[in-house]
Amino acid sequence: MKDQIERALAEIWFGPDGLVPAIAQQHDTGEILMLAWMNRDAVRATLTEGRACYWSRSRGRLWRKGETSGQVQQLRELRLDCDADTVLLLVDQSGVACHTGRRSCLFRAWREGGWQIISEPEIAPDLLYPQARD
């Protein structure tokens, strides 16, 4: 499996910063949950562990989605685009994807001349990140 994963990695074009954009989509409903970034180690971890692992640009480290919040994304399938510079993760999202407590991060829609919020939090952020209360 290790060799297979290295072959998977060899086909992906990581940009000058070593990152590839990764779209996460709920596998059965088609809902787009978020866009994040992956480096080689993140793709390795995702394929090895069967759950989404990204590279956090703000924290400068690997980020196993749900490691703090418990809102894990189980990997159903990894896809690659024609230019090999975008990946798509079909996932099964536990709970919510967004740090605001919303199911999807893409919760603002341009309607009638303004950005309108089109979904509400399903869980309070301070329940997702209790340590942030300190």
Add this chain to the structure above:
Amino acid sequence: MKDQIERALAEIWFGPDGLVPAIAQQHDTGEILMLAWMNRDAVRATLTEGRACYWSRSRGRLWRKGETSGQVQQLRELRLDCDADTVLLLVDQSGVACHTGRRSCLFRAWREGGWQIISEPEIAPDLLYPQARD
């Protein structure tokens, strides 16, 4: 409308290169068609014209999707994520999104230890880009 569009732009965080990643999704089926990039002018053009316009990184210019191939993406809705650094275009794709003639650019799936092609071209690329024959 011009002022409204400038207000829309003011909320979007364009990266150091002036670009934001843009996911294109077929509005009714949920299929992810492609990921491309937009600068301010591309977002302006998209909202003004009601069809997807991207910034082509390879060509270094605005790229009205379908300008050569005729495979236009009519904009149904523009969405923005929680961090304002990703946009989602819900579109109605005419024909195919991919330059290979496939409906979606994300046509490779990691299955059984290899990248497998999971969809076939619906139209021959040289019919999409006849001038490329010259």
